Amino acid sequence: MARLCAWVLVGLALAGCGAAPSGGEAGGGDVAAAAVAADPAFVAAQEAWRAERRADLRRPDGWASLVGLHWIELPAHYVGSGPTAGIRLAKGPERMGLLQQQRGQVFFTPEADARLTVDGEPAQGRFELFPESSPTPTVIGFDDGRGLVTLIERGGRKALRVKHAEAETLVRMGELDYWPADPSWRIQARFVPHPPGRTIQIVDILGQQEAQPNPGVVxxxxxxxxxxxxxxxxxxxxxxxxxxxxxxxxxSYAAGRYLSTAAPAAEGSVVVDFNRAYNPPCVFSDFATCPLPPAENRLDLAVTAGEKRYARP
Incomplete structure (x- = not known):
């Protein structure tokens, strides 16, 4: 239900920016911009980035390998793929172990025959699970390293995130589609910093809201x-x-796209290359917790660059 509500929020939020632009609107010059010829070096750099992007997605522990997101609701859960498990995994041993919450901490006691590892070493006895946001996150390995379990925190809640190298979304992953590389979408922008400590409320695909550091505006x-x-x-x-x-x-994907930049220069200049706009992880899996665009970031502009909508096989 939470995911459905989030999708309703997305639909309402994007209703004002989803119509096709007319010639008199901000996106009307894109046809002319698309005609700008791209030099071979620019195209080659974009192709290399796209190849790296696909290779990253196809890693055995990449976003396409997600097979589960299990919220920890009770003080204790038995974890495994068997029918009696309180947290039932899509893959892995029938009885993996006992998960316990105590005073804000999470502990795991493995079954003797589960053949688990903790941060690459054989699991021995009860141990604490540190979340992905911590300096030393805990990684539980199973199925001879093909499966991984980590702890995440979202909106004050905790969950087990499970990945597997044999996930259907990874094994059957299709091709990524892009607009043609266009140098006119590699834009010299300006970064205007906010006062230190400023945050912005970000809603994720599950409808959960969390304050995120907001260093400035581009x-x-x-x-x-x-x-x-x-x-x-x-x-x-x-x-x-x-x-x-x-x-x-x-x-492109209804819930928006992501884009990363290098650190802004001292005087505030920063390159925003929309050719490298990419789809969030929830395009590839139902088990990701993707942040959605804040209201301020819904552009009245057709960004005909970067990654297009992905159709799961």
Whole structure:
């Protein structure tokens, strides 16, 4: 029900930006922009990024390998793939072990014959599970390393995230589709920082809301029209942008796309390459908890660049 409610929220949020743009709207110059010739080096760099993107998705522990997301509701759960398990896994040993919550901590006691590992070493006795957000997250391995279990926290709740190298979504993963590489969508933008400590409320695909660090706003122009995107913290000092646009729900994924940038320069300049806009993990699996675009990041612009909508095989 939570996921259904989130999809309703998405549909309502994108209703105003899903119609096809007319010639007088902000996206009207895209036909001319698409005619810009891309030099071979630019195209080769984009193709290399796309190949890396697909290879990352197809890793045995990549997003397409998700096979379960199990919320921890009780003080104790038996975990396994067998019919008597309180948390029943799609794959793995019938009886994996006992999961317990105590004073905000999570512990796991493996079954003697489950052949589990903890952070790559054979599991021996009861141990604490540290979440993915911690400096030293715990990884439980099963099925000779083909399966992995980690602990995640979302909106004050805890869940087991389960991946497996033989997940159907991974084994049968289809091709990714993109708009043609277009240098006009590699835009020199400006980063305007917010006061330190500012956050923004982000809703995920399950309808859960959480405050995320909001370091600043990215300002750019397209066809002479100014636009703004609120930024989240990215990797290595870079920015993470979650946005929807006039292609959302049509040529691209309805719930928006993601885009990462390098760290802004000291004077605030930052390159936003929409050719590298990509689909969130929930496109490939029902077990991801994808953040949705905040209201400020629903662009009245058709971003005809980057990854298109994915159809699961």
């Amino acid at each position: 300002e750019f122009e397209r066809d002479g029209v100014p636009y703004r995107l609120e930024a989240l913290e990215g990797e290595d000092g870079g920015l993470f942008l979650v946005f929807a646009d006039r292609t959302s729900g049509h040529e």
